[in-house]
Amino acid sequence: EAGVAQSPRYKIIEKRQSVAFWCNPISGHATLYWYQQILGQGPKLLIQFQNNGVVDDSQLPKDRFSAERLKGVDSTLKIQPAKLEDSAVYLCASSFPTRGTGGTGNTIYFGEGSWLTVV
Amino acid sequence: GENVEQHPSTLSVQEGDSAVIKCTYSDSASNYFPWYKQELGKGPQLIIDIRSNVGEKKDQRIAVTLNKTAKHFSLHITETQPEDSAVYFCAVSGGSYIPTFGRGTSLIVHP
Numbered sequence: 555e556a557g558v559a560q561s562p563r564y565k566i567i568e569k570r571q572s573v574a575f576w577c578n579p580i581s582g583h584a585t586l587y588w589y590q591q592i593l594g595q596g597p598k599l600l601i602q603f604q605n606n607g608v609v610d611d612s613q614l615p616k617d618r619f620s621a622e623r624l625k626g627v628d629s630t631l632k633i634q635p636a637k638l639e640d641s642a643v644y645l646c647a648s649s650f651p652t653r654g655t656g657g658t659g660n661t662i663y664f665g666e667g668s669w670l671t672v673v
Numbered sequence: 674g675e676n677v678e679q680h681p682s683t684l685s686v687q688e689g690d691s692a693v694i695k696c697t698y699s700d701s702a703s704n705y706f707p708w709y710k711q712e713l714g715k716g717p718q719l720i721i722d723i724r725s726n727v728g729e730k731k732d733q734r735i736a737v738t739l740n741k742t743a744k745h746f747s748l749h750i751t752e753t754q755p756e757d758s759a760v761y762f763c764a765v766s767g768g769s770y771i772p773t774f775g776r777g778t779s780l781i782v783h784p
Binding site for chain 2: 558587594595596597598599645647660661662663664665666667
């Protein structure tokens, strides 16, 4: 079974520039997550999708971050304009759907991550 | 929201020793408690999980115990090997809130 695919793996940009990350979840997984992991910390959820609808984006800095999941499969996360503190690994993950809020109580499978450095 | 505390932040053991990592949480509605292992340059990988209707689960050298009354759960690794060296994260989910991760424990196994 193919895992969660992410690209690019590494990206270096200057502050105020923009960047976009792409994710393809495991086939059949309706729930998709974007996590931000700053060096030395645990993953922090940015946004959670159930199919192509947003379940939770309460921790997404909406003034600069945006995400979409068209057709309920692939997803893109965009940062514009980037700040120095956005340097982190951006992890995409997916899980099977559940009833209720979606995704809770189910195993989350992570991709390898996209490493962003803002200089 | 949920508050997850993970200890210790760093754990250094000799090969063959046991390692224990503990997490506490705040919301009694939590019902799913996975543990992830993250190696350098890779995404977190699930190694074991436990649900609230079970007190203990074991998979070869890895075990997880859950105390719902005290709201804590622990990862136990026996007969540690150098390849166990990694960062380990606990996570908590269930109820109406998003899955929340601990800050991680860096496990170093010395040959």
